Amino acid sequence: xxxxxxxxxxxxxxxxxxxxxxxxxxxxxxxxxxxxxxxxxxxxxxxxxxxxxxxxxxxxxxxxxxxxxxxxxxxxxxxxxxxxxxxxxxxxxxxxxxxxxxxxxxxxxxxxxxxxxxxxxxxxxxxxxxxxxxxxxxxxxxxxxxxxxxxxxxxxxxxxxxxxxxxxxxxxxxxxxxxxxxxxxxxxxxxxxxxxxxxxxxxxxxxxxxxxxxxxxxxxxxxxxxxxxxxxxxxxxxxxxxxxxxxxxxxxxxx
Amino acid sequence: xxxxxxxxxxxxxxxxxxxxxxxxxxxxxxxxxxxxxxxxxxxxxxxxxxxxxxxxxxxxxxxxxxxxxxxxxxxxxxxxxxxxxxxxxxxxxxxxxxxxxxxxxxxxxxxxxxxxxxxxxxxxxxxxxxxxxxxxxxxxxxxxxxxxxxxxxxxxxxxxxxxxxxxxxxxxxxxxxxxxxxxxxxxxxxxxxxxxxxxxxxxxxxxxxxxxxxxxxxxxxxxxxxxxxxxxxxxxxxxxxxxxxxxxxxxxxxxxxxxxxxxxxxxxxxxx
Numbered sequence: 450x451x452x453x454x455x456x457x458x459x460x461x462x463x464x465x466x467x468x469x470x471x472x473x474x475x476x477x478x479x480x481x482x483x484x485x486x487x488x489x490x491x492x493x494x495x496x497x498x499x500x501x502x503x504x505x506x507x508x509x510x511x512x513x514x515x516x517x518x519x520x521x522x523x524x525x526x527x528x529x530x531x532x533x534x535x536x537x538x539x540x541x542x543x544x545x546x547x548x549x550x551x552x553x554x555x556x557x558x559x560x561x562x563x564x565x566x567x568x569x570x571x572x573x574x575x576x577x578x579x580x581x582x583x584x585x586x587x588x589x590x591x592x593x594x595x596x597x598x599x600x601x602x603x604x605x606x607x608x609x610x611x612x613x614x615x616x617x618x619x620x621x622x623x624x625x626x627x628x629x630x631x632x633x634x635x636x637x638x639x640x641x642x643x644x645x646x647x648x649x650x651x652x653x654x655x656x657x658x659x660x661x662x663x664x665x666x667x668x669x670x671x672x673x674x675x676x677x678x679x680x681x682x683x684x685x686x687x688x689x690x691x692x693x694x695x696x697x698x699x700x701x702x703x704x
Numbered sequence: 705x706x707x708x709x710x711x712x713x714x715x716x717x718x719x720x721x722x723x724x725x726x727x728x729x730x731x732x733x734x735x736x737x738x739x740x741x742x743x744x745x746x747x748x749x750x751x752x753x754x755x756x757x758x759x760x761x762x763x764x765x766x767x768x769x770x771x772x773x774x775x776x777x778x779x780x781x782x783x784x785x786x787x788x789x790x791x792x793x794x795x796x797x798x799x800x801x802x803x804x805x806x807x808x809x810x811x812x813x814x815x816x817x818x819x820x821x822x823x824x825x826x827x828x829x830x831x832x833x834x835x836x837x838x839x840x841x842x843x844x845x846x847x848x849x850x851x852x853x854x855x856x857x858x859x860x861x862x863x864x865x866x867x868x869x870x871x872x873x874x875x876x877x878x879x880x881x882x883x884x885x886x887x888x889x890x891x892x893x894x895x896x897x898x899x900x901x902x903x904x905x906x907x908x909x910x911x912x913x914x915x916x917x918x919x920x921x922x923x924x925x926x927x928x929x930x931x932x933x934x935x936x937x938x939x940x941x942x943x944x945x946x947x948x949x950x951x952x953x954x955x956x957x958x959x960x961x962x963x964x965x966x967x968x969x970x971x972x973x974x975x976x
Binding site for chain 1: 791814
């Protein structure tokens, strides 16, 4: 096996090793499955409850994607505004930072009062937790423009808008895709957290109900499913990023 | 037969903002300068002496605090579209091919802007020709990061020239290149200028470069940013690189060096 293929297989090898060690430890110390289930037990329960899990997973998935979609729209718009105007940047950025520091789980009870139990709080929590990185990255991309290039264009009579569209937006695309990768994983966190208290469906709800029924294997398979979904979406955006903004990653592609 | 000046600076002073103006702290002071149509001038001086400020004044990106600037007979009131600019960093856009980078100004400046889509083929042809004259034929569809530093700088100069400006402003355009590439680009710039006879204002700290290329070399002092020496270069044209090894050439460079050396000494005496 050469170096390159070793590199691409390494996450799988590490995963396999961890599972083996986990399994080994559970068996060697005879850990009760109510405390810490072994991978084989989790797999067994996953298969046993696959329909239930699939239903909850689908719910969590589409709720997350709706929240994430809103986050993209709002994040890009806000990022565009604060990235293109110094005044807006000065006014909005400190408030946004303060808002971002608030634990989003704390919003769930408030959202329940406003929207009731169900998809409302879950979508909004996913949105609230994931729009910030998108906004910051778009704003950064727009704000980092070489002064020389701006002179070259301004002398030709370019308006702010021209500079933003011709230079700012394309330049911020790599930042944008980079932020999507971070934001999608956060969005799954948001949905799951919200579903734990404010829903009768979804992986978050499954985790709570499995926990209270001492179905530890099932609870763990819920975690595995969320992790897998977030991973898949991350990889998807990472692929899109490489395809569309290859010019920004040229050094890592080894030309 | 006196010729109208193309660029005319009359007692121009610039402070960057009102507070500096109130303190009488100027970036450039009392600039008087007359440039003939088609003249190639070079401005040399230590870094931070206001050379780049001078460029911003000429292109209308900055307005003088005092004095008057006329270009082509008209007072400068805003960005001058008849100018093209290139800098030490080529600042080409990495997501555009070389050709598309060169075409960028035409997407912005009128009258090309309004009919850019319709005439794109014609403009692309013009850009190809221009790239060809600077030796970039065959590189039109490469991305900037696939080009060497010298090639990027050539493309950057093409971008500055694509809308056929009357005035080309270059701010240390060859500063980051190795000596051989630099001399190669001197010749390319010389040939472009000989052919098209636009005005050139070249800001540099390379004395040999300024003497080789320019008709007139101005030496600027640092704080205050003033023009202290004007030197007409009467070396015959067309000039070949060989001329840089002649005693006449070396004498001029030496003389200019003397001015800058003297300035540095007095500067040192004032601010020990």
